[in-house]
Amino acid sequence: xxxxxxxxxxxxxxxxxxxxxxxxxxxxxxxxxxxxxxxxxxxxxxxxxxxxxxxxxxxxxxxxxxxxxxxxxxxxxxxxxxxxxxxxxxxxxxxxxxxxxxxxxxxxxxxxxxxxxxxxxxxxxxxxxxxxxxxxxxxxxxxxxxxxxxxxxxxxxxxxxxxxxxxxxxxxxxxxxxxx
Ligand SMILES: CC(C)(COP(=O)(O)OP(=O)(O)OC[C@H]1O[C@@H](n2cnc3c(N)ncnc32)[C@H](O)[C@@H]1OP(=O)(O)O)[C@@H](O)C(=O)NCCC(=O)NCCS
Numbered sequence: 001x002x003x004x005x006x007x008x009x010x011x012x013x014x015x016x017x018x019x020x021x022x023x024x025x026x027x028x029x030x031x032x033x034x035x036x037x038x039x040x041x042x043x044x045x046x047x048x049x050x051x052x053x054x055x056x057x058x059x060x061x062x063x064x065x066x067x068x069x070x071x072x073x074x075x076x077x078x079x080x081x082x083x084x085x086x087x088x089x090x091x092x093x094x095x096x097x098x099x100x101x102x103x104x105x106x107x108x109x110x111x112x113x114x115x116x117x118x119x120x121x122x123x124x125x126x127x128x129x130x131x132x133x134x135x136x137x138x139x140x141x142x143x144x145x146x147x148x149x150x151x152x153x154x155x156x157x158x159x160x161x162x163x164x165x166x167x168x169x170x171x172x173x174x175x176x177x178x179x180x
Pocket of ligand 1: 099102
């Protein structure tokens with residue numbers, strides 16, 4: 001996604017910034033490999049390294065269908081605590097899918113995910129001209145479902161027994177927010 005390289009978006013709690021390979025450090029890679037943090041992420045099935053993660057961030061930066069942002073917490077002295085992604089962006093239908101990871105566990109439960117989702121919805125509406133945002137949450141990922149709900153998403157459907165979690169079928173909740 002081509003946006004100004006110095007692009008930043010701020011709320012009271014967070015600063016969103018365009019994620020680049022140089023923002024990937026050992027702490028970021030550790031989030032991806034931590035089974036407590038990646039429990040509900042499809043990225044959990046492979047081991048991540050600095051190189052693989054930097055390459056992933058570069059591919060996102062190069063893709064016109066992806067806007068990948070880092071999340072910094074004001075309360076934690078501007079520390080990089082997670083990421084939020086809008087992808088794929090489907091300009092023909094005005095659609096975008098959101099994925100979020102607040103990887104720094106000391107930052108959980110402070111409203112950062114809700115804020116980041118709401119801020120990205122603003123960007124999607126006002127800068128990208130999108131019309132509808134979607135997200136998928138494992139049914140038992142209560143924190144994620146609540147964060148999307150707080151940011152104005154509703155449940156538009158579900159895929160029953162869709163994924164396997166610890167070998168057991170798990171329903172995928174389909175969340176959506178219309179931007180008009
Ligand atoms: C799920 C996740 C995004 C939540 O981030 P967060 O910054 O802690 O979320 P918020 O602080 O905005 O919380 C929103 C609401 O959910 C609640 N909540 C957060 N985590 C929770 C949990 N594990 N269990 C129950 N409620 C939880 C918060 O208390 C808050 O509720 P409230 O408004 O009633 O106080 C974060 O824990 C995370 O990134 N987890 C790992 C990756 C992941 O699962 N991503 C989502 C994939 S769809």
